[in-house]
Amino acid sequence: MxxxxxxxxxxxxxxxxxxxxxxxxxxRAHQKEALEAQIERYEAAPPQTVSAAPLALAGIQFHRVRATGTFMPDLAVYLDNRPYNDQPGFYVVMPLKLQDGGYVLVNRGWLPRNIAERDRIAPYDTPAGPVTVEGIARADASRAFELGAGGSAPHQKIRQNLGVASYATETGLPLQPFVIQQTGFLPAAKDGLVRDWPAPTTGVERNYGxxxxxxxxxxxxxxxxxxxxxxxxxxxxxxxxxxxxxxxxxxxxxxxxxxxxxxx
Structure with a gap:
């Protein structure tokens, strides 16, 4: 031949x-498998305290964290197109002013959307005094697909996505470079928000495919x-x-x- x-x-x-x-x-699949094992170890570790001292995203992402401060509801942002159990809704994201003067964004949870009036926000409670928030450090408050950047323009209450760095520039707040995905807070109380977060996935099956x-x-x-x-x-x-x-x-x-x- x-x-x-x-x-x-x-x-x-x-x-x-x-x-x-x-x-x-x-x-890439092996790297993601190592990251998944790392995330499991972080879940069993004690939470790290968040203060005004800057923390690197690479060193804190996926760790359990705890922060004490006061919510700033006037600067809340509602991330649209975040379904839960096939029901449309928002993620409620707002800054937390830390006791020592720093700031960190908190994804407080899910809120159902009014089907008839998209701009109408359902009522929920925000503690007026100091609270201790517990959660997971994430790079952002979740990302949703969008065409262009019109849905995430600054100074809008309802947006498609929210970048930490861009929001820090918009508000002038010296934010930590991550978002706390809230799992609970002290003193414990019902605030009308759902915090049934999906487990973090790295897409390792896609890499093997x-x-x-x-x-x-x-x-x-x-x-x-x-x-x-x-x-x-x-x-x-x-x-x-x-x-x-x-x-x-x-x-x-x-x-x-x-x-x-x-x-x-």
Whole structure:
């Protein structure tokens, strides 16, 4: 079976790239599995105290945290398109002024949306005095798909998404670079908000799926290359059988010429 150089090189390049991408997806899956194990350890660890001292997002994300301060309801933002049990609603996000003067955003929980009047916010309670909030440090208050940035424009009560850095610039508050996903607070009281948070997922299954897809493409490229080479070889043999080489034809002609006198 003969291989043509250029097609063979192209197939080898495709195989090398797809195999490498498959290994890259596998490595990403392993990293996410390590992160999931880390998150489980954080859940069992005691909460870290949040104060005015700046904390790096990389060092605090997914950790249990505790912060004491006073909510600032005048600066509340309602994140739209956050369904819960197939019911549309908002996430209620507002700053917490810490006792030592710092600030941190708190995702307080879910609130159902008025179907008839989107801008009408259902009543909920906000403690007037100091409270101690407990929760999980997250990079943001969740992200929802949006077209452009119109749904997250500054100075709107109802938005699609809220970035910590942009909100700090908008309000002038020296916010910590994370959001506390509230799980409870002291003194305990009912405030009308739902805090049944979905478990954090890293999408490791998606990476394994992509890994198999890339390796499947490499196998398909190999199979196609072998099929094309075999088909080309079969075609070449058929042409040789149907059209013998000129040298063989000449030899046959000479042989027939030598035999002619004897036949005469």
């Amino acid at each position: 003969k291989f043509r150089l250029v097609p063979a090189l192209l197939i080898l390049v495709v195989m090398a790239v797809t195999i490498r991408l498959g290994f890259w997806q596998r490595d 992509y890994m198999l897809q890339w390796w499947g493409m490499a196998a398909a490229a190999l199979g196609f290359g072998l099929y094309a080479a075999r088909r080309a070889a079969t075609k070449a043999r058929t042409q040789v059988q149907e059209n013998p080489p000129k040298q063989a034809q000449a030899q046959d002609s000479q042989a027939q010429g030598k035999q002619a006198p004897k036949d005469a």
